[in-house]
Amino acid sequence: MAATQEEIVAGLAEIVNEIAGIPVEDVQLDKSFTDDLDVDSLSMVEVVVAAEERFDVKIPDDDVKNLKTVGDATEYILKHQA
Amino acid sequence: MAKIKPGKGAPYARILGVGGYRPTRVVPNEVILETIDSSDEWIRSRSGIETRHWASPEETVAAMSVEASGKAIADAGIDAARIGAVVVSTVSHFKQTPAVATQIADLLGTDKAAAFDISAGCAGFGYGLTLAKGMVVEGSAEYVLVIGVERLSDLTDLEDRATAFLFGDGAGAVVVGPSREPAIGPTVWGSEGDKSEVIKQTVAWTDYRDGEVEKFPAITQEGQAVFRWAVFEMAKVAQQALDAAGITSDELDVFIPHQANVRIIDSMVKTLKLPEHVTVARDIRTTGNTSAASIPLAMERLLATGEAKSGDTALVIGFGAGLVYAATVVTLP
Numbered sequence: 001m002a003a004t005q006e007e008i009v010a011g012l013a014e015i016v017n018e019i020a021g022i023p024v025e026d027v028q029l030d031k032s033f034t035d036d037l038d039v040d041s042l043s044m045v046e047v048v049v050a051a052e053e054r055f056d057v058k059i060p061d062d063d064v065k066n067l068k069t070v071g072d073a074t075e076y077i078l079k080h081q082a
Numbered sequence: 083m084a085k086i087k088p089g090k091g092a093p094y095a096r097i098l099g100v101g102g103y104r105p106t107r108v109v110p111n112e113v114i115l116e117t118i119d120s121s122d123e124w125i126r127s128r129s130g131i132e133t134r135h136w137a138s139p140e141e142t143v144a145a146m147s148v149e150a151s152g153k154a155i156a157d158a159g160i161d162a163a164r165i166g167a168v169v170v171s172t173v174s175h176f177k178q179t180p181a182v183a184t185q186i187a188d189l190l191g192t193d194k195a196a197a198f199d200i201s202a203g204c205a206g207f208g209y210g211l212t213l214a215k216g217m218v219v220e221g222s223a224e225y226v227l228v229i230g231v232e233r234l235s236d237l238t239d240l241e242d243r244a245t246a247f248l249f250g251d252g253a254g255a256v257v258v259g260p261s262r263e264p265a266i267g268p269t270v271w272g273s274e275g276d277k278s279e280v281i282k283q284t285v286a287w288t289d290y291r292d293g294e295v296e297k298f299p300a301i302t303q304e305g306q307a308v309f310r311w312a313v314f315e316m317a318k319v320a321q322q323a324l325d326a327a328g329i330t331s332d333e334l335d336v337f338i339p340h341q342a343n344v345r346i347i348d349s350m351v352k353t354l355k356l357p358e359h360v361t362v363a364r365d366i367r368t369t370g371n372t373s374a375a376s377i378p379l380a381m382e383r384l385l386a387t388g389e390a391k392s393g394d395t396a397l398v399i400g401f402g403a404g405l406v407y408a409a410t411v412v413t414l415p
Contacts, residue, residue: 042305061310
């Protein structure tokens, strides 16, 4: 079953917490991965791969650079999840 | 039909000796920062690199190879005259013909050993090792010298923020010879030519010659794409190499991945779920990325510092431009 927006944000929060050690409550829709959450370009790849597995979605490298905020990623997953 | 007699090889092959050569000049991040807008902290956090070695004009591909090989031959305890083949992996020898391997074979005092260069980027050591093992077991050479050598400083764009800090120079060599026990596992290797744009030389030599570009060719890469492929696809290949050798990660002593980037190494270790007791090579911190030379250089350093010891079981994996990769499990010399 497809995940809801809330479930995706919660899932991303767990992933970002695991990879970058950021508290889950800090991971909000308007937060920028690089500027607010200390997720650099390489950690972003780890976040993306973890999100792909968790939400059964493919996020090609070309699309990763467009995912600036948690909201961008959430919207992308909502739209593309199988 | 006439009957052809097969060669008489050894039952198995093993690495008998390893040697390395690092150029005299040590280059700290401060020198890199003279030509790019970055910081020591940024370079360290993205790559783990603190210093790298850059070769002087005298430290040629051949000269560095001879130094490293001399150590490997001494470590193996054999006479250079018994080396039947010299395989050199490099992408930074700027005289394409003849192969630099022939000059190295001569300078080392081999007895007309077969000698040739191969081009397999950062997987070059594993490709050479696989060829060497085949030659020893098949019988076309008793001992084979495998060299990975690069002067990547010659192929570095010092104004490119993404790669200026990354590359280093050096040579690593191993002697492969006969063994009564299996000591080099099956190689899991391959190529993905559909990803040839991910790591590449910026332009062809002929484009530079013809004045179509002003800048000398350099190596460039798409960092995020490389990172994803290296960590997640190469972890699968590394696991396949362990499985093919019948070795569990609990039985593994040492992990020597190509020294591409410390972040790649750390993520691979996590993805592979390697146990705490496994010693992981992080030679990149003070050597930079030396492509084909990185695995034998890291192997030599781990043995020299005592972090690994002779007889340890090591997983080695090289991966890079092509894209190409090669992984196997070896017993350390």
